[in-house]
Amino acid sequence: MYLSTTYLGMKLRTPLVPSASPLSEELDGIRRMEDAGAAAVVLYSLFEEQLLLDRLELDHHLTEGTESFAEAITFIPEPEEFHLGPEGYLEHIRRAKEATKIPIIASLNGVSSGGWIDYARLIEQAGADALELNIYYIPTAPELTGAEVEQTYLDILHMVKSVITIPVAVKLSPFFSNLANIAAQLDSAGAGGLVLFNRFYQPDIDLENLVVRPNVILSTPQALRLPMRWIAILYGRIKADLAATSGIHTAQDVIKMILAGASVTMLCSVLMRHGIERLRVIEEGLRQWMEEHEYDSVQQMRGSMSQRNCANPSEFERAQYMRALQSYKPAWYSPGSGWSHHG
Numbered sequence: 001m002y003l004s005t006t007y008l009g010m011k012l013r014t015p016l017v018p019s020a021s022p023l024s025e026e027l028d029g030i031r032r033m034e035d036a037g038a039a040a041v042v043l044y045s046l047f048e049e050q051l052l053l054d055r056l057e058l059d060h061h062l063t064e065g066t067e068s069f070a071e072a073i074t075f076i077p078e079p080e081e082f083h084l085g086p087e088g089y090l091e092h093i094r095r096a097k098e099a100t101k102i103p104i105i106a107s108l109n110g111v112s113s114g115g116w117i118d119y120a121r122l123i124e125q126a127g128a129d130a131l132e133l134n135i136y137y138i139p140t141a142p143e144l145t146g147a148e149v150e151q152t153y154l155d156i157l158h159m160v161k162s163v164i165t166i167p168v169a170v171k172l173s174p175f176f177s178n179l180a181n182i183a184a185q186l187d188s189a190g191a192g193g194l195v196l197f198n199r200f201y202q203p204d205i206d207l208e209n210l211v212v213r214p215n216v217i218l219s220t221p222q223a224l225r226l227p228m229r230w231i232a233i234l235y236g237r238i239k240a241d242l243a244a245t246s247g248i249h250t251a252q253d254v255i256k257m258i259l260a261g262a263s264v265t266m267l268c269s270v271l272m273r274h275g276i277e278r279l280r281v282i283e284e285g286l287r288q289w290m291e292e293h294e295y296d297s298v299q300q301m302r303g304s305m306s307q308r309n310c311a312n313p314s315e316f317e318r319a320q321y322m323r324a325l326q327s328y329k330p331a332w333y334s335p336g337s338g339w340s341h342h343g
Helices: 027-036 048-054 058-063 070-075 086-099 116-126 146-161 179-188 221-234 251-260 269-274 278-292 313-327
Strands: 005-007 010-012 016-018 104-110 130-135 168-172 193-196 204-206 211-213 241-245 264-267
Touching: 005 241, 016 278, 027 086, 027 278, 086 104, 086 116, 104 116, 116 130, 116 146, 130 146, 146 168, 146 179, 168 179, 168 241, 179 193, 179 221, 193 221, 221 241, 221 251, 251 264, 251 278, 264 269, 264 278, 269 278
Parallel strands: 016 264, 104 130, 130 168, 168 193, 193 241, 241 264
Antiparallel strands: 005 010, 204 211
16 A cells, blocks of 8 residues: 655655644654654744844834834734744754655745745755745735736745745635636746645734734634635646645545545644644554555545546536535424424
């Protein structure tokens, strides 16, 4: 039985890859993930704001146009709130490569091209096997068009690809008017992989102190439906590898994503909740399912439940939507006897 897969040109032992999280902030955490069966590790993200801080440019970018609301400067975390600065991040890559045998994928998180170019080159020189661009971009200007938003993603990818030779993946949100189109554009622009999807963390309001506070909520298994759907749609239509992330908690979740067409499945919330050792449980569950269903390899499974052979995915999706609405009945509805109410 072969669990191996290929992602960003790298042959991985299994499709199980921990995504960017605090678990990779310490070298011991990366070693433990490798020991538990991680096929590769995506390091926690280095933020664009950290690069700006490092170059003493942050004050200019924060204060420009904010004179009427000086408190705006407090929205950005203080330097000491970041785990490591840019130089520390490069050293972390070097140490991780020396201490492990699995691929190390660096992660840059930002919204513009500024500062990323030079640092992408340094990340490659530090020994990273690949780079994930986590473009955390929520456009709020009413005058900004969808085409301009998409161009931001393409510009960042073009600039980064122009200075490094290691593979580049782009982590996307699902909030595009035509996700299939931007996926195809990024594929044509040289993205080696697309990571579906980025989860935007929604802030909350503290009613006692009347301030906006961050509110990190770990994913639930229900979150996998959206990336699974789009991976099934995109598989076979673009060359870039597809990485599934968000909502993957069990071996069954991993299997569904592979059947849809994912090359790798990225895990975060389940490891944060239950510990790094959960990787072993998920891998064993994957092996058992494959044996029971007589699959010899992950490659044999991949994409077998995708929409690759569907002539018109839009019509297929519409048909499934109508079937879902027509078939659903509340638990308290009694067929044949009309509506019933159970207090």
